[in-house]
Amino acid sequence: MGKEPLVLLSHREIDKMRQAGRFASELLSHLEPLVRPGISTLEINDEAERWTQAHGAKSAPLGYHGFPKSICTSVNHVVCHGIPNAKQILKEGDIINIDVTPIVDGFYGDTSRTYFVGQPSPLAKKLVEVTEESLRRGIAEVKPDARVGDIGAAIQEYAEAEGFSVVQDFTGHGVHRVFHTEPFIPHYGKRGTGKKLRAGMVFTIEPMINEGTWEVEVLDDNWTAVTKDRKLSAQFEHTIAVTEDGVEILTL
Template structure:
């Protein structure tokens, strides 16, 4: 039993939730995952260079598929549990898992989350950005700004030997202080060797709760911030697209992070 095992055992004996050693990435795994993450970032940059008013969301899907495959990768969402496209495009009151569609045209004033996930040489990465189309309203600008602030505040709390709840508390507190709610039943996830791994990452739990953050852990910080209440519903026809129950705007930004001895390293954003 090495020093890390002893420390994890000691924390567990005190009632703390600790990660299984299988969730702690090795140096070789980290380097391989970083290559996937670099491609994921490049895909998002490619979308950023082309997204515009009048584009339909299926065109975004083609941008993602073509760029990813041209650089040796595979879009992780494509055919994942039956998801039909290479990227999620969530516009205005769509919380997440929007399916690209030729009939969905981006118009002046829209806000859209583009969620890109990449497999490269068998390793997974994941991040999303908010994009604003043309001249957006003050309320749309505010929710995007506050969502950005929430993710950055959560990132500051991603410290070795802290807790996942520290991240959640920072995010939920800031969102509520600005009059928003945080979606409670959809969260972040571990990633790297699989698309979705443990731990589940909530954004509504108290400071000091949940799993201890141990160097080598890798997961996403991706709160979904709603203009109104946190309730949502899933499109019955496609089984994927999540909408705000009250029709209010929703925004999401996703970072993929690695816990290190010094803090958190953002791998793709």
């Protein structure tokens, strides 16, 4: 994670982030039809890399602290940072989070969605829907003078009321010309605590919501984070900007 100080972006820089965010969203939409039984996560990765390069952008994850692929593919009990590979073949009923971060003109667009592979189980469907709504509720808290803790509290209150748990080991983060920087955004917490939000802040909100325990462990590859009880996990992520009067989602 970066140690760079908190940066407030200018209108011109936020416009650049808007372009990167739109590109990231278009990349996910391009990959969505590939999500079906019988395809490997490596095939999805390779198409993401091909499309990104063809449009003159770069994949931020590739080589980041040694990460070997261009996107993260997190299937079923994988919480985040799943590494695409040829042996992992999607099957009917799986859920998969695809996390992309293209670099466009020096700015990072960071977004992820969880997809169903064929027909999900009722439990998987509920988990994914609650996770997406958790992200919406977190974003709805963002405005100048709100606190970072307000975002996490809104997510935690809702997800736990629905019978799920919130991963605490990974957070949202500032992003602009740097991949991970201040402010860090936990997806749990207390209202009225944490850093005050100011116009010009740009960061991700990316709740990871688990079926069972919130606890995770990282596998021997030093990247893949899985639920400790191997139950399902889902995630959605947007990059947002704090505006003078509220919030703008940059990765729509």
